[in-house]
Amino acid sequence: MAITLTPVALERVQRFVEQTPGTLGLRFGVTRTGCSGWGHVADLAREQRDGDTVFEYQGVRIYVDADSLALVDGTEIDFARQGLGETFLFKNPNATAECGCGESFTTAVDAA
Template identity: 70%
Template structure:
């Protein structure tokens, strides 16, 4: 399981986690949503769940649930600021297409 944080995302994650002293790290995964099928979920990990894959980068732990692992493996997470908007940006080699609104993505079922 390989998840990478770009420098901007790593800095944002550190600030995010510093505000939650009970945080173990970030929880990253997917949920069924939108018109294409999958949407990303980023939250604070407060507990380790059975089946979690855990990676660590420069002191930030990333917890990925068992269902999400194959879908997000190899993803690079970045953080972008455009004017007043701020968002995590995902570069996922498993994403085959995204919906027009950008809310969700699909994967190649043959992989």
């Protein structure tokens, strides 16, 4: 099991963590959303919660809740500029389909 970050995403997360007092690392998971079912969620982790699995990637701790773990295992997190904004991008090997706008995804388990 693992979550990885591209070099640019790693740098961005390190900067967020360093600039935000009380931050432990990155919180990563999914939430029910959109037309396909699941949406990725990335935020700063300020506490370790019961059931969290904690990955460490090149000095950055990544906290994943138990309900999200099977859906995000193996995901590579990237960071990119898109138009005038910036966003995290997710290469999730568990996603078997995405909605047209790319905001949500479906897994093989959802399709069954």
